[in-house]
Amino acid sequence: MDYFFDEQQKTIRDLARRIAEERILPVRAELDEKEEFPWDIVKDLAAADMFRVFVPEEYEGLGGGCLELCLVVEELSRVCSGVAVTYAASALGCMTLMEYGTDEQKKKFLPDIASGKKLTAFAITEPTAGSDAGNIKTTAEKVEGGYLLNGTKQFITNGGEAEIYTAIALTDKSKGARGASAIIVEKDTPGFTFGKKEKKLGIRTSATRELVFKNCLVPEENLLGKPGLGFIQAMRLFDRSRPGIGAQAVGLAQGALEAATDYAQQRVQFDQPLITMPVVQNMLADMDIQVEAARALVYSAARYVDSGAKNVTEESAMAKVFASDAAMKVTVDAVQICGGSGYMRDYPVEKMMRDAKILQIYEGTNQILRHAIAINLRKRKARTA
């Protein structure tokens, strides 16, 4: 389908695809097997200006929005979802800075992020705060010379590899989530160390790690926006980043669909290729429909975010939920079509199936997002009643 992209968007998409096919494809199985962080590919993405896509032009970026980011993430994810999330997480890690940072803060951090010299990460999740994100315990106590951070962040994408972290911590413990603030913490700040590196089911090339703050003194000027608004900033951030997870799901599902189609064309049983059999055709057609429907919803949500719409919670949640559920189903069916071969690590679809599961979990589980969508439904009903 033609989604009527402009020249710049097509250029971004085509170059992202080229990087995925020429640089990621040859190493994706190895990256997955060894659970190695894809530094070489990060460097390729940086050299190709991919980290500039989501940064405003005045800070050495290309000034793209949610849609441009989605196009890159989708193309990378079509080949390797682990690389895609590494890239996407670096956008996530600086979105609060881009939205709430002062000109001085942006000047200090964004050029190095745009050039790809420094990766970023966003840190809210804690052992006690997953879906219940307001229940964080990490504190940022105001002291002379800045904020003193104490606590542990869990499951942080790009943890240990990123240079710049946006952490949500309580500047006023007594107020709970209303006392949370967003603070930039740079790697190598004394008192900031990394804990356990997680071993995961999928997206194994991406780094997922604990951040440990022990009397970590962060300068006052690293606070983003007003104190006490951290939780709201984070929720607003996810509303704008979720189409990106949807794009990751669309790319992943597209990759699985292509792999299953190739296999069905080549594999002969009962003297005929699988793809000539109605039972397989039905599966492939359903997969194709799911992928295209998810893509249309993700692009629409991304465009809605870029339009400057005030409340995008429902739309971006829909895009993330629908696309990630589609990716899960499509990748399971891709393994099914490829049969015994598909179950083996010599074929890419088992990795895709493992990679898909996280999409239904992170940046809001699909259950909590359905809850958010339902709340909006009730609000609308109440307004019209």
Added chain:
Amino acid sequence: MNIVVCLKQVPGTTEVKIDPQTNTLIRQGIENIINPFDTYAIEEGVRLKEKDGGKVTVITMGPSQAEAALRESISLGADEAVLLSDNAFRGADTRATAFTLSCAVKKLDNYDLIICGRQTIDGDTGQVGPELAEMLDVPFVAYVSRIEDIKDGYLRVKRMVEEGHEILETTLPAVITVAKEINVPRLPSLRGITKSKSAKIDTWGIQELSVDESMVGLPGSSTQVIKIFFPQRVHQAEILEGNVENQVDTLIDRLKNAGLC
């Protein structure tokens, strides 16, 4: 350091078809690419510039659509590009091509190093580089796999030979052809692509180069393609009968008749 990179646009496939009437490649429907060996030349030029400053000028001779190859070179980091295009250049062999390139290089006036790919994937001759050096009367080194040192008027390179490597030093200006071992070419960047779309590309013909038509194209060529054909593959097998002595005698007769012994 002023670096000139010569490149050629070639069909992006090895399965080309030949028009039996004209003995030329059928280019319709085939995507054109920068000759893969030339991408190493562009990359090396850009790396030298990034390290020591200066500029990279890319030159190609070809039809107007070869401009796409030059724009791609700019997206990869080249600074300036010149397209040598003129009806008079048609039918050029390697000598006429090298001559035309040499005229363009002279017109550029100021250069330190010319880098070419080791050969093209369509013509496969590997002759244009050395011929260009000869016509410019500057030193030439082929199959360079590493530039060890380069400074004003001096170049030290490692080159591949059949059973190992040679280290050579030469004065500059010089022409080198590079092997694929020299680097891993980068992909274009988004900013590079944007720049390449609006870059000004000069087109030079016989007037701009001030050359006589008889020196370029088909008239300026020492060789001419008379016919291009795919060798016919004929597989025939014959099992010789009789005892060993008879078989040997028959075999020798056959080989003698075939002029093979």
